[in-house]
Amino acid sequence: MNSDLNKNSLNRRQFLARSAKAGISIAAACSAGLWFHDSMGPAPSVETRSDAGLLDFSMTDQNPKMAIVRGSNRRAALNSALKALGGIESFVKKTDRVLLKVNAAFASPPVLSATTHPDVVSEMTRLCLLAGAASVAVTDNPINDPSSCFALSGIMDAARGAGATLFLPNPDAFKPFSVPDARLIRSWPVLLGPLKNITKVIGLAPVKDHHRSGASLTMKNWYGLLGGRRNIFHQDINTIITELALMIRPTLVILDGTTSMMTNGPTGGSLSDLKQTNTMIVGTDQVAADAFGATLLEKFPSALPYIGKAEAAGVGTADYRALQPVELSL
């Protein structure tokens, strides 16, 4: 054999080694291809599974109660209303972790009453901590820029000053959630982050005119737990408010009608939109609280379809007088 040729050609050992490497490469490529092979293509997207259930923080061992106190001092009115219902201790026990759901929807100062008044936030925080609550948190998912809303509305300072923590909504705090048998709240992002490990929920709502639904009271206040593009629910506002009231059963609702926004709601923006109605409502029945709240806006409860719908759904009673509310004047 020619020695030159020999130099350039493979010997058997080299040939076998190279063949083995080539074989392994082919096998690796083919097995990777077959491993990832998908003959079907992507399936149509399915609704992501979500937690379902009710967020029940109500006091099951008590009958529905309600107190209506007339007076212009929010702190005093709140105190005497709670005293009339057996004291804060009958709702908030030691080691309870309390969440206050305020209305901080707009970046507007407290004087314009478009948001929960800071006095109510700080007094409720103080009372909860006095009753032995382990922690008090304050939250809302506002419409305007969240940090501006909490800062300008005075809620941030009031909450922190009284010892509560502020939970600003962030994308991770929203989880898809469904209300059983609901038509609208199905796999919808709900602000569940601040509800984690919470044992008591108290809704703090101002009394406001609302052009679409008629009034923004305690049930409408839960709108702030919705995330996502929640504005599409305005197509069926009465159903969404009813489903929200079904979704969450609060320990207490506090409806602050000290100053009511009679017109231009729910943003207001002018002192001429407001009226001193000097009433504080505290109760365990949201429907009853809203039925009474409607009268502060000079409306009949029957003119607010969601009150009837919520009553029919079993959330509470529109006939607030049936609860024999305690009525006091300061």
Add this chain to the structure above:
Amino acid sequence: MKIVTTRRICQIFFFIVFIWFCAVTTLGDQWWQLRGWPVNWIIELDPLVGLATLLSTRTLYAGLLWGLATVVLTIILGRFFCGWVCPFGAIHQFVGFAANRKKSVAAKIKINRYRPTQSIKYWILIFLLTISAIELAVDLIRSPATNRWLFAVLLLAVLAAVVIRTSRRNGMNFKKAALWFLIFTGLWLLLSTGLKDHQTSAASLQIGLLDPIPLVYRSFNMMILPLIDRTGLKLSAAPRLYDGTWLMAAIFMAAVLLNLLIPRFYCRFLCPAGALFGVLSRFSLWRIGKISDECAECHICEKHCEGACSPTTRIRSSECVLCVNCLNDCRHGLMTYQIAPSATGDIPGPDLSRRQFLAAAVSGAAVIPMLRVSGVPGSNWNPAVVRPPGALAEKEFLSRCIKCGQCMRICPTNVIHPAGLEGSLEGLWTPALNFRIGTSGCQFNCIACGNLCPTAAIRPIRLDERLGRNSFADRGPIKIGTAFIDRGRCLPWAMERPCIVCQENCPVSPKAITTREVFDTIDPGSRLIVAKADDFYIELQTAGLETGKYTTGDYYCAILSSSDGRLRRIISNWERGLKVDGEFPFDPPPPSGSMIEIRIRLQRPYVDPARCIGCGVCEHECPVPGKRAIRVTADGESRDRSHSLLLRG
């Protein structure tokens, strides 16, 4: 400590200050958020921002006076800003060092040699400054027609210059000089009558395109920090979004990656601020140079030369960025920083011929008038460009905005975005409002952008002025545009669905969006003929209704051909019947065979253009997901009377 170490510490210090100021330009209540930190300081230190706005506006706004400190120091010390302060320069120096550190000494010397193309940056400087100066130049040329005294002074100055030049140069005879002077004066007079004060020759400011400080601010504000928002280290409550940042990213990445080819590529070839410092350092007192000409020309001093200023031979002082690496590298201790000129001579001024100067100046003078042939800004202004509250009228705005992105960074709702080409090429990266993304519209009680703007392109307004209160009550609130309802997309207008989210969210009191209630007959698919009825119930002859569909509280029942015209709210319905609200019983119940209709109560929104301020909260909240059914355009904006929509009341 070696002087090179001092320089490095100084660069790191200013880079950290820069990053810190970017990060704290966040509205919030944390200690690290905006708390009166002088976040514009590094922009203000950049004298090119000051000089360019001085040419375009003939004023030096507020903190831009800091630029004077840099100018004074540069005249004394040379280009210290480039080598010691500039955060963009620090990035380039670091990347250039990292990319080239393994190269051989010869290769390092080769990439750091002087290249004549480094003079491109002077062309860029002249081009950009002429753009800023065009209005001033036109005004000076027109002085014979407008201001005789000014003309006389200018003419005397020219005469003096000609006389001095002629007397210093013996070759030029006096007659010839006089002839030139007469021709010059004649041309001037001729031009002054021909040129008109016109918006095409109004000042524009394009320095921000390439000025390194606005460029690095823009890149960090709108690319780097939003990326950090997406990590665990959240700087903003919600991740920031900016429209069309691909071009900024491309330019930033290109500028940084070019260091792999040639270190400090941007500084050496492109940077207009570096060019300005090069010109200013022409008479600098202290310079890098050699103490003796007994130099072996080993070129080691050029190994790490950041400015590529050829210290081995005749050092080019205008290119020297005072990196002081040569002081460190010279093995013979020849290099020093001194007042005496370099022992081997130096070339103090930039390498720029008269012809190059003229070409750059003429292109700069022509570009804006050519762009403005389009009629933008002017009669062809784009109403889609909504400027922040306090923004000056478009022409003045364009003569001030340096595209630094500070307003976009501070905006609490992330509604201010860098414009693309919608406001013409001149308006690239200027602030425009995008109401679809971000956390809300332009906030009613917010004046952050104008109070941060380093050049007052957006004026620092007070809340009273924005809202038209107190001393501003007679002027009314600042309008940035007007909302228009697209009735073909609006749910209550076009689709028989209730909505009015826009009305609810309107922050103006009384609301600029009002509603009118209508009851539209809907088509349930079949004729609704009564079979039997009592006070609240109607049973129909045919089963055609969709069970439960009309129970939302928005549907009403109307009895046709009856004297009872009252509409009653439906509270429940099934396939062949319905029940109405208990408040008003049928009196009498409709007889069998009579017709009923189902009507939906709709509140249709209307915008009152007199009250609308254009904040765009309505557009942001509109539930029509893609193209919104209510949209804000700049029509009626108060910054330009020619854009007003309504007669003045």
